[in-house]
Amino acid sequence: MEIPNFRATIKSAAAQVGFDLCGIAPASDAPELNHFSEWIAAGHAGEMKYLEARDDAGDLKRASLARVAPWARSVIVCAINYNTGHPYSTEVKDPNRGWISRYAWSQEDYHDAVLRRLKLIEDRLRNLVPAERQAELITRAYVDTGPIVERVFAKYAGIGWIGKNTCLINQKKGSWLFLGVILTSLDLEPDLPAPDRCGTCTRCIQACPTDAILAPYQLDSNKCIAYLTIEKRGSIPEDLREGMGRHIFGCDICQDVCPWNRKAPQTAPTEFEPRAGLVNPALAWLAEMSEEQFRQTFRRSPIRRAKRSGIRRNAAIAMGNSGDPSFLPVLEQLSADEEESIAESARWAKERLQKL
Ligand code: SF4
Ligand code: SF4
Numbered sequence: 001m002e003i004p005n006f007r008a009t010i011k012s013a014a015a016q017v018g019f020d021l022c023g024i025a026p027a028s029d030a031p032e033l034n035h036f037s038e039w040i041a042a043g044h045a046g047e048m049k050y051l052e053a054r055d056d057a058g059d060l061k062r063a064s065l066a067r068v069a070p071w072a073r074s075v076i077v078c079a080i081n082y083n084t085g086h087p088y089s090t091e092v093k094d095p096n097r098g099w100i101s102r103y104a105w106s107q108e109d110y111h112d113a114v115l116r117r118l119k120l121i122e123d124r125l126r127n128l129v130p131a132e133r134q135a136e137l138i139t140r141a142y143v144d145t146g147p148i149v150e151r152v153f154a155k156y157a158g159i160g161w162i163g164k165n166t167c168l169i170n171q172k173k174g175s176w177l178f179l180g181v182i183l184t185s186l187d188l189e190p191d192l193p194a195p196d197r198c199g200t201c202t203r204c205i206q207a208c209p210t211d212a213i214l215a216p217y218q219l220d221s222n223k224c225i226a227y228l229t230i231e232k233r234g235s236i237p238e239d240l241r242e243g244m245g246r247h248i249f250g251c252d253i254c255q256d257v258c259p260w261n262r263k264a265p266q267t268a269p270t271e272f273e274p275r276a277g278l279v280n281p282a283l284a285w286l287a288e289m290s291e292e293q294f295r296q297t298f299r300r301s302p303i304r305r306a307k308r309s310g311i312r313r314n315a316a317i318a319m320g321n322s323g324d325p326s327f328l329p330v331l332e333q334l335s336a337d338e339e340e341s342i343a344e345s346a347r348w349a350k351e352r353l354q355k356l
Contacts, residue, residue: 006128006188013124014078017117018269019180020173021079023157023191027072027183029064032152032162037063039218046221048231053147061147065183068147071138074188075181076121077150077157079168080114082106082272083176083264086279088256090207094246095322097280098315100303101226101250102176105274109300113271114143114180122182129186138185143178150179158191164216165204165254171197174264175255197260204254210243213254225251229314230306235341236317241348246318248286248311249303275301283322284330287315309339316342320349328353 007024014022037060045051053061061068065075082103089099103110118141129137142148151168155161160170160177167175171194198216205213212223221227225247228236236244255261275297277285289297294308303311316334319327331353334346 006125006186009128010076010121010125010188013121014076014117017120018080019078019117020081021159021170021177023077023154023159024188025075025077025153025156026190027065027069027075029066030152030156032155033063033065033149035217036060036149036152044218044220044222046227046231047233048221048227062149065148065153069140069183071185072140072183074184074186074190075148075153075157076184076188077154077159078114078118078121078180078182079154079159079170079173079177080117080180080269081173081176081265081267082110082178083174083261083267084273085266086274088261089252090256092280094280096283096324098246098248098283098286098318099252100248100278100281102252102255103178104249104302105278106272106301107275108271109302110178110272111143111145111302112300113269114178115141118143118180118182125182125184125186136185138183140183141180142183143180146181146183148181148183150181153181154179156190156193158194161194161196161198162217163204163258163260164198164202165208165213165258166217166219167255167258169197169258169260170194171260172265174261175258176261176264176267201259203257203259207253207257209245209253210240225253229310233310233341235344236313238348241317241345242321244314244317245321246283248281248283248314248318249306283315283319283327287312287319287330287334309342312337312339313342313345316345316349320345320352323353323356325353325356 011022122139154168160168163169169175210223331346331350337343
């Protein structure tokens with residue numbers, strides 16, 4: 001279905017519902033999607049099996065939008081800034097406290113905050129299509145959960161470029177952006193892809209504590225602290241624990257050091273303001289959290305993904321990296337935890353502190 005003058009209406013609807021950026025990409029398969037297939041084949045996705053979802057023919061769903069949504073003609077990509085006025089992880093030097101990734105602090109789960117807004121744009125689209133053509137209109141809104149590599153379409157929608165740290169970066173807004181997409185059967189005139197502005201910079205590669213950025217634009221999730229702290233179940237490989245530092249959930253380092261985030265603006269919506277205690281959280285608080293406290297603290301929060309056992313395991317490792325022997329009593333307790341990954345991490349941490 002080709003309907004003229006939709007672009008401007010969609011973009012103004014996106015601004016009205018609170019998105020900072022909105023662009024339109026063609027629903028065609030970009031070359032970056034081949035890289036995605038190669039990345040999966042190299043095992044760089046670790047245990048994130050959802051990224052390897054395949055169709056009946058055995059092909060990766062995320063590698064071809066044409067295969068999973070042959071009706072789609074355009075992809076509307078929206079982005080919202082979640083940067084709140086709190087220091088970057090690289091500016092806070094307190095090893096006795098942990099670090100939770102900036103995106104996960106928020107009052108409202110970003111999936112809900114973004115999807116709610118996308119639905120409003122979908123409604124607006126539907127209202128714009130004449131009654132006799134409603135049956136032809138198909139739209140699907142996704143935040144992280146769709147069969148689509150959002151940042152690739154964000155690039156072709158002109159939202160930003162994919163940096164050497166593999167994050168989507170906008171020249172004016174930086175990279176603290178949540179992305180949401182609407183696939184649509186509407187034929188919309190696409191925006192121009194955003195040019196790469198990384199230039200000769202390699203700050204993110206140099207700053208990564210676990211050498212997870214193997215080469216520019218190439219991330220091995222198996223080594224990335226974000227993957228290790230959130231997605232990895234069971235024990236974390238010992239050779240990566242020291243590099244994890246005080247990270248409890250996610251890692252912001254390669255974005256904190258990015259020059260394009262130096263003057264990143266602050267977000268306007270209040271729902272991305274942090275919940276109490278999540279900026280620089282106390283390690284002992286996290287390690288000793290009961291099931292009920294965990295449920296209350298992280299209700300409708302992306303942090304639930306790591307599960308209580310993952311958070312306590314990560315807190316034990318962070319204590320081991322703190323250099324502070326006052327954590328020894330709590331580590332002693334954790335060494336007897338019924339969850340083996342916690343007990344084993346606590347024993348590792350204890351040994352590390354005792355060697356000081
Ligand atoms: S998130 Fe952290 S561990 Fe992962 S690539 Fe960036 S700096 Fe490295
Ligand atoms: S730190 Fe430099 S190389 Fe890395 S993403 Fe930012 S601009 Fe690109």
